[in-house]
Amino acid sequence: MGKLIVKNGRVLDPANRIDSVQTLEIENGVVLGFASKDATADSSAGILDASGCLVCPGFIDIHTHLREPGREDKETILSGTRAAAAGGFTTVCPIPNTNPVIDSQTGLKFILSRAETDACVNVFPYAAVTKGQAGEEMVEMGDLVYYGARGFTDDGRPIMNAEIMRRALEYSAMFNVPILDHCEDSHLAEGGVMHEGRVSNRLGLKGIPGIAESVQVARDVELAEFTGGHIHIMHVSKRESLEPIRRAKARGVKVTCEVTPHHLTLTDDALLDFNTAAKVNPPLGSEDDREALIEALLDGTIDCIATDHAPHTDIEKDLPITEAPFGMIGLETAFALLYTRLVIPGIIPLPLLIEKLTSAPARVIHLEPRGMLSAGAPADLTIVDLFEEFTVEESMFQSKSRNSPLIGVPLQGRVRATIVGGKVVHSRFPKGSVTLS
Numbered sequence: 001m002g003k004l005i006v007k008n009g010r011v012l013d014p015a016n017r018i019d020s021v022q023t024l025e026i027e028n029g030v031v032l033g034f035a036s037k038d039a040t041a042d043s044s045a046g047i048l049d050a051s052g053c054l055v056c057p058g059f060i061d062i063h064t065h066l067r068e069p070g071r072e073d074k075e076t077i078l079s080g081t082r083a084a085a086a087g088g089f090t091t092v093c094p095i096p097n098t099n100p101v102i103d104s105q106t107g108l109k110f111i112l113s114r115a116e117t118d119a120c121v122n123v124f125p126y127a128a129v130t131k132g133q134a135g136e137e138m139v140e141m142g143d144l145v146y147y148g149a150r151g152f153t154d155d156g157r158p159i160m161n162a163e164i165m166r167r168a169l170e171y172s173a174m175f176n177v178p179i180l181d182h183c184e185d186s187h188l189a190e191g192g193v194m195h196e197g198r199v200s201n202r203l204g205l206k207g208i209p210g211i212a213e214s215v216q217v218a219r220d221v222e223l224a225e226f227t228g229g230h231i232h233i234m235h236v237s238k239r240e241s242l243e244p245i246r247r248a249k250a251r252g253v254k255v256t257c258e259v260t261p262h263h264l265t266l267t268d269d270a271l272l273d274f275n276t277a278a279k280v281n282p283p284l285g286s287e288d289d290r291e292a293l294i295e296a297l298l299d300g301t302i303d304c305i306a307t308d309h310a311p312h313t314d315i316e317k318d319l320p321i322t323e324a325p326f327g328m329i330g331l332e333t334a335f336a337l338l339y340t341r342l343v344i345p346g347i348i349p350l351p352l353l354i355e356k357l358t359s360a361p362a363r364v365i366h367l368e369p370r371g372m373l374s375a376g377a378p379a380d381l382t383i384v385d386l387f388e389e390f391t392v393e394e395s396m397f398q399s400k401s402r403n404s405p406l407i408g409v410p411l412q413g414r415v416r417a418t419i420v421g422g423k424v425v426h427s428r429f430p431k432g433s434v435t436l437s
């Protein structure tokens with residue numbers, strides 16, 4: 001692989017405290033460093049003119065449902081990683097709740113070999129905590145770490161059995177990988193369709209109370225403290241869940257957590273017209289929950305942003321709201337949604353947003369030096385036009401699924417190019433504007 005020069009972009013690399021117009025040099029898939037003015041005279045190098053654009057480390061999504069194997073009608077490793085690239089994500093971590101569940105060496109090897117042939121971005125998979133995600137028998141964690149599992153999760157389902165969670169966390173301490181939990185007390189949540197509150201009452205739909213999440217969060221942080229293991233709380237969504245995390249962090253407990261773009265920007269009002277595209281789990285909360293999440297993102301209680309990209313077919317999402325599956329796609333709208341709703345109005349600063357999409361998730365699952373543009377780091381980069389306005393349209397999705405409540409919504413800030421290991425894997429620059437040697 002040759003040399004690539006990304007010239008004159010606004011390089012924003014929060015982990016290295018860089019925010020200035022620079023020319024970046026890439027060779028053999030790694031970042032070389034900043035180039036002097038005459039670097040572009042090197043005729044053997046490919047040159048990408050990023051003038052007027054933001055150049056930042058590639059986004060890292062530590063919570064992605066790619067649906068392969070088993071539901072290739074919803075998404076595949078091929079289509080899901082194309083969607084990732086279109087959204088500026090250079091790394092995704094597929095969730096093992098596929099069919100079959102990824103709970104063995106064979107399953108992990110399948111994901112990794114399919115990624116090798118089909119994926120255009122980095123794929124770092126997790127394995128399930130329990131066999132078949134049945135919540136009863138633990139997987140061979142040591143073995144699976146050896147074969148490439150970056151963490152363990154039964155996501156899609158909670159781990160109700162505290163004894164299993166205790167053992168999993170003990171192993172997590174031994175192997176230095178996180179246990180990622182979908183926190184939901186299944187008895188409290190039973191039969192719920194949306195967040196329990198004003199809107200669910202008005203619609204006459206059964207609600208899931210905020211405490212269904214927070215009691216499980218409180219249990220998990222206690223078990224993490226007791227075992228010394230690393231618990232990662234997935235898609236934290238309610239005000240009640242933040243206090244136990246904040247207090248545990250202050251005590252030095254190994255707890256990290258993520259929030260989704262949709263919980264940061266939407267509320268249960270999105271379901272007022274029974275829109276199944278807004279039916280997600282955990283459900284969209286109240287405006288008060290949303291404000292608490294933003295506050296926790298700003299004060300560091302929330303470590304990172306993850307999409308929980310969850311593709312479903314139109315046939316399933318066209319069912320009545322009580323029967324439609326939970327989940328929305330998110331890879332291709334994440335950045336623009338957050339930029340438009342949170343950065344432009346001045347609610348969160350741009351460097352913080354970029355950090356929460358890059359070095360912060362890398363830190364959670366130990367992917368550094370990914371997530372930063374240090375010399376010698378893999379050349380994973382995202383180039384964004386912060387001024388481009390566009391309306392989300394079904395036809396723009398690379399994902400196989402269309403279950404987004406944002407269709408028809410105008411947004412600002414669009415990914416222009418995505419570079420993985422020095423290779424341009426997605427580009428909306430005019431053809432021929434990247435000259436490759």
Ligand SMILES: [Zn+2]
Pocket residue numbers: 155156157182234235281282
């Ligand atoms: Zn989940």
